[in-house]
Amino acid sequence: MNKNYPYYSHEKIANLRELLENNNKINKDDIAFIYKDSHLETKSKTYQEFAEEVTNLSNYLYKKYNNKHIAIIAENSYSWIVLFFAIILSNNVAVIIDKDLEPERIIKLLSISDTNDIFCSSSYVDSIDLNKYNVNYLDDIEELINKGKTLKNGTKLDSDKPAVIFFTSGTTGFNKAVMLSQKNICADLYGASSIFKPFGTAFAPLPFHHAFGLITAVLKPVYYHVPVFLNSSLKRVLPEIQEAQPNTMFVVPAFIETFYKQIWNTARKTKQERKLKMGIKLSNMLMKCHIDIRKKLFASLLSQFGGKLEYIICGGAPLETKYVTWFRSIGIEILNGYGITECSPVVSVNRNEFKCDGSVGQICRDVEVKIIDGEVCVKGDIVMLGYYKDKKATDEVIIDGWFHTGDYGYLNKDGFLFITGRKKNLIILSNGENISPEVIEAKLAEDDGVCEVVVTNEGNRLVAHIYPNEDYLQNQEYFDNLITKYNKNVPKNHQLAYAVLRTTEFKKNNNRKILRDKIMEE
Amino acid sequence: MKDKVVSIIAETTGMAKEDIKESSNLLTDLELESLDIVTLVAELEKAVGKEIPDKDIKEFQTVQDIIDYLEKNA
Incomplete structure (x- = not known):
């Protein structure tokens, strides 16, 4: 297809x-912006x-x-x-x-x-x-x-001079001032818009202080010449989606997880849970035979999203593939992308009609991506001018014209980019083996019992810190078995020593990213 | 006010009322994500018929904080 x-x-x-x-x-005379005034x-x-x-x-x-x-x-x-x-x-x-x-x-x-x-x-x-x-x-x-x-x-x-300074929000709490020129921003608009296109109103609920929330969610709709509805407050996301009836929405994974939770919550409250599960099963079966009745089957569910929502562009943090397949079952396509403020921000995104689950999409037009020692490196007019008054930090990340993202990944034969982990999270064991903890975490997160997981290096042994889902709390035996099962399928160097169960979720930053540095302090 | 707040939290999150204590921390005890809290605030606004400015939301750490806020402002 x-x-x-x-x-x-x-x-x-x-x-x-x-x-x-x-x-x-x-x-x-076409509408550019729809928004709420101070009286809503x-x-x-x-x-x-x-x-x-x-x-x-x-x-x-x-x-x-x-x-x-x-x-x-x-x-x-x-x-x-x-x-x-x-x-x-x-x-x-x-x-x-x-x-x-x-x-x-x-x-x-x-x-x-x-x-x-x-x-x-x-x-x-x-x-x-x-x-x-x-x-x-x-x-x-x-x-x-x-x-x-x-x-x-x-x-x-002067399109080459600094036009905007964004501050990166790192998980280490250290902010860097990223300088972008108009040339950078315009290259991003052109590059990303060449591979994805909305076909109606866009909905922008993300804060503008993030490059994704501003350049992607607001400037791109202006570039596409489609109206953009500016969400007045996160408190009013769903009512305003219903009013805006968007074709496309730009969000981070937390929104999708919340929508998912709310849908099931409502289904439980209205005793429609079984019906919804059956509907999804039926829809998936028919889709395999190329019969698409999702719009009819899930009409009332889709009306909660305005009834016209076709695409959710998701970026800013990794999103579990299970959400992509679930929302597809009800008729909404989540297109995952990858970006970084230093690249204005979009590097790649899945296309309307060319996508690959688990990947962050195709590389934007006029952007080059090369994997250097496992790290995703980017070249092109989207790469920032540098960090403000910090030549040392700039020179550490832009080497021979290539911006080093600090993310590990690979490109598959069809040109889809996959992100496998953060460079700064890399675990180097004493035998010289490099382990990307996110790869192990992603595998363990597929298990129903795991709500959140972080893998650390403790005395040269890999340890899985797990915050279990409600039904599995304190079930050490279950997770010991999970570790045994996982270890059977991976090389010795990637095997886990044991699992430590938590009773509370991991500490996170304002963007809901886990503060990995804090885990050992807790 | 306490009963009202607990009922709304239970209704919004699908949790049992007896699991929601005044001292419960919204993030760690009730395991609400930031967007869940925002959704909860929207429901509280409807119930008390008054707007809760976005900038006040970050003051809500525990269920008691919400009760205190609403008693003071509603």
């Missing part, structure tokens, strides 16, 4: 101004309205600032997007900061990025002492847009 097929065709752009102009050329009323903006507001605000910013670093510290909103475009189109640099970080961390990020000018949301920064900064409020942005109407913007855009 899957087949390789030509790239989707898109016009190449050099900067964000061309992005606005191209959309106006296609049809300036639904509003929309056409491409022309959006372009005008960006232009006016950039006129104002051009007069006030020149080549400055301007931070945005605020919750997702339409104004946020207007401000982001206007900062870049007025020859300034947008410094993107997570509003939920603790105040000391925010101050630190402002300091390492040499930022003195801030646009923030009044509700989020009332606890931070910003006296020494020049603070503007996003709530006042309309006034600034109006002021810009009579001004002129004399910026000569």
